[in-house]
Amino acid sequence: MIQEHRSISRALGCAALLAASLMQQSLAQSGVAPQPTASSPAGASSAAAGSEAVPTVRPAIGNLLLDAQRLLGEKQTKEAAEKIAAVEVMADRTPYESHILARVKGALATALGDAELAVQQYELASQGPWLKQPDKVARLQGIVAIYYNAKNYAKAIEWIEKYQQAGGDDPAMRMVLAQSYYLKADYANAAKALDVEIGATISAGKVPVEMQLKLLLDSRSRVKDEAGSVKAAEALVQYYPSQANWRSLMARLWAKPRLASRLQLDVFRLQMATAGLADETDYTEMAALALQEGSAIEASKVLEQGYAAGVLVAGDKFGELRRLTDKAGKSAAEDQATLEKDIARARTLTDGLAMFNYGFNLFQLGQADRGVALMEQGLAKGIARNSDVVKLRLVAVYAKLNQRDKASELLASLAGKSEPVGLEECVRYWQLFLRRA
Numbered sequence: 001m002i003q004e005h006r007s008i009s010r011a012l013g014c015a016a017l018l019a020a021s022l023m024q025q026s027l028a029q030s031g032v033a034p035q036p037t038a039s040s041p042a043g044a045s046s047a048a049a050g051s052e053a054v055p056t057v058r059p060a061i062g063n064l065l066l067d068a069q070r071l072l073g074e075k076q077t078k079e080a081a082e083k084i085a086a087v088e089v090m091a092d093r094t095p096y097e098s099h100i101l102a103r104v105k106g107a108l109a110t111a112l113g114d115a116e117l118a119v120q121q122y123e124l125a126s127q128g129p130w131l132k133q134p135d136k137v138a139r140l141q142g143i144v145a146i147y148y149n150a151k152n153y154a155k156a157i158e159w160i161e162k163y164q165q166a167g168g169d170d171p172a173m174r175m176v177l178a179q180s181y182y183l184k185a186d187y188a189n190a191a192k193a194l195d196v197e198i199g200a201t202i203s204a205g206k207v208p209v210e211m212q213l214k215l216l217l218d219s220r221s222r223v224k225d226e227a228g229s230v231k232a233a234e235a236l237v238q239y240y241p242s243q244a245n246w247r248s249l250m251a252r253l254w255a256k257p258r259l260a261s262r263l264q265l266d267v268f269r270l271q272m273a274t275a276g277l278a279d280e281t282d283y284t285e286m287a288a289l290a291l292q293e294g295s296a297i298e299a300s301k302v303l304e305q306g307y308a309a310g311v312l313v314a315g316d317k318f319g320e321l322r323r324l325t326d327k328a329g330k331s332a333a334e335d336q337a338t339l340e341k342d343i344a345r346a347r348t349l350t351d352g353l354a355m356f357n358y359g360f361n362l363f364q365l366g367q368a369d370r371g372v373a374l375m376e377q378g379l380a381k382g383i384a385r386n387s388d389v390v391k392l393r394l395v396a397v398y399a400k401l402n403q404r405d406k407a408s409e410l411l412a413s414l415a416g417k418s419e420p421v422g423l424e425e426c427v428r429y430w431q432l433f434l435r436r437a
Contacts, residue, residue: 055096115150246275260420296331352381
C-alpha cells in the first residue's frame, strides 16, 4: 500500500495537541486555576474571572480537573483517572462543567489508547453555546485525528465533512479526507477528493505533492478509469520526472490496445531517453526491431550499450543473444562500408527517405552534425510514406543533442494527429520530456 504522506501525520498530531491545549485554555478562561503557592503572585489564579461572557466551573470541580490535566502531562494516568472519577460522582454538574469533564476524560482515553471512549468524550465536548467558532473547528479536527488513527475511516470522513461545514479549511484536512476514502477502499471518491485538492494546488501556482498524484493514479487505476489513469501518470512525470515514474508511464503506452507496430521502435527510442531500457528483453527487442527496419548500426549500438551496462551477458556462440549480436555486428559493418556510396546515390532520388536513413546512420556513428544535416535535407526533399513516424526519429536525435527548440518545432507539426495509434502519446511524452530536460 502506498505510504501515507508526512503532512497527514503532522496535521493529525497537531489536531490532537490543539484539542488538548484548548481544554487547558477553557479551564483557565472559566476562572479555575491551581491554588496559589508561596512563590505564586497573589491573584494569579483568577486572571479571567472578570469576564462575564465565559461560563464558570466550580473550584471543587475545576481544581480536580486541573490536577488531572497536570497528571496526564506527567503520564500518571492512574492518578489522573482517580481525579476524574472524583468529579464524575459529584451531583448537580452544570452543562459546562460536564463539557469540561468530557474533554479531560477524552484526553485520558487518548493517553490510554482507548479510541472509542476518546471519540465518545470529544463528541460530547464538541458542542455548546459557549464554544467560539475557531475552538469548535479545532474540536472537530481533534475528533478527525482520533477516528483516523483508530482506522475508522468512515467516521473520519463523516467528521471531516462536519469540520468543513463548520468553516474548517486546512488543506491538510482535505488530504486526510482523500486518504480516508482511499484506505476505506472508496477509490472513486478518493479520486474526486484528490482532483479537488490537486486542482486547487495547481491553480494557486504550486506544485502538487508527489504522493497525492500517486494516490490519484492508483485510485483511478482501481476503478478502471484508463483515461484518468493516463492523465495522472502524465502529471507525475510532468512534476516528478523520475525514472520510475517514466517507466510507469511508458508501460501504459506499451499496453495501449492496437499500438501501431511501425511505431514500436520509436517507442523504444522514447523509452531510452526518458526511462531507459530496463532489462535484457528491452535491449534485445529494440535491437531486433532496428535490424528488421534496416537500422543495423543502431541495433549494434543498442546491444553494445546493453553489454556495457552489464544487462546483457554473452553466452555460447549458438545462443540466441550471440546470434543477434553477430548478425547486428555483421550488418552494421556492411552498412558502414558502403555508407558513402549509398549517400551519394540517395541524393539522386526524388524521395528523401534514403537520405534521411543514411543521415541517421552517420549520427549513430558519431558524425552528428553531418548526420543531422542529411536527415533535415531528406525531410525537406519530401518523404512519401510514414513521414510523421520519420519525424519522431529526428525528434529523438534532436533530444539527444539537447536541441530542444528544433525538437519542439518538429513536434508542433505533429500536434493533433492520432494516427497511427500511439503517435499522439509519443508526441505528448516527448514534449513532457523536453520541457523538463
